[in-house]
Amino acid sequence: MLESLITSKTRLRILVKFFINVANNGYLRGLAEELNESTNSIRKELNNLLESGYLEKESIQNKVIYKANTQHPLFGILQKIVHQHIGLDTIVEMILQRMGAIDKVVIIGDYANGSDSGIIEVVLVGTELNVQYIDQLAIKIEKEIKRKVTFYVDECHNGKGLIIYEAS
The missing domain is CATH 3.30.300 (GMP Synthetase; Chain A, domain 3)
Known part of the structure; x- marks a missing residue:
């Protein structure tokens, strides 16, 4: 169902990662390993989601950590959509x-x-x-x-x- 709306499999997997549980976070190389994708494709999707305001980033010990932006107006709706998708x-x-x-x-x-x-x-x-x-x-x-x-x-x-x- 959600695959037809969000055509990028990488973007969908990143959304599931961050919106299934608000405590989840990740950094570029860790996400690339976990999702078995190139760092370039992960970086592209992270930047798109960051630019849209769905994710936020924080620098911790030379790593940029990404997580869901719980202050985004659509956070609750996106989380419900991900829960329904799963x-x-x-x-x-x-x-x-x-x-x-x-x-x-x-x-x-x-x-x-x-x-x-x-x-x-x-x-x-x-x-x-x-x-x-x-x-x-x-x-x-x-x-x-x-x-x-x-x-x-x-x-x-x-x-x-x-x-x-x-x-x-």
Whole structure:
């Protein structure tokens, strides 16, 4: 869906990297390695996104670090679009519709770090969760979002990750 709107694959991968999780940042050579692209193509896209105001940069120890500009008027909208592109909204919706005892839903692994590896790792935090039902749900979600989804069930999760739902 988003590929037809944003025709540059490099730009799309950079947007996913920075907008899936506001804590993500990167520098030119690191992004080139991570995305397996030339530094020249990464530099071109970073400059375009920087010029548009979607990214901001900061110099730290002889490195220019890029990150999402959370003050940009379209930041929230772009983040929602990226989450929909990845399928995070569908995951949360399908989980919460059919399970009431969920305390927290956390994305871990590559997607939490902004890499589109094709495998979404999700930690479901709650008590007395039906593991068999979760396995069936994973199959349905995979068909819906066309990505592999791996669920982990835990009673508490204090590790790193992108919290996409937390019960009040």
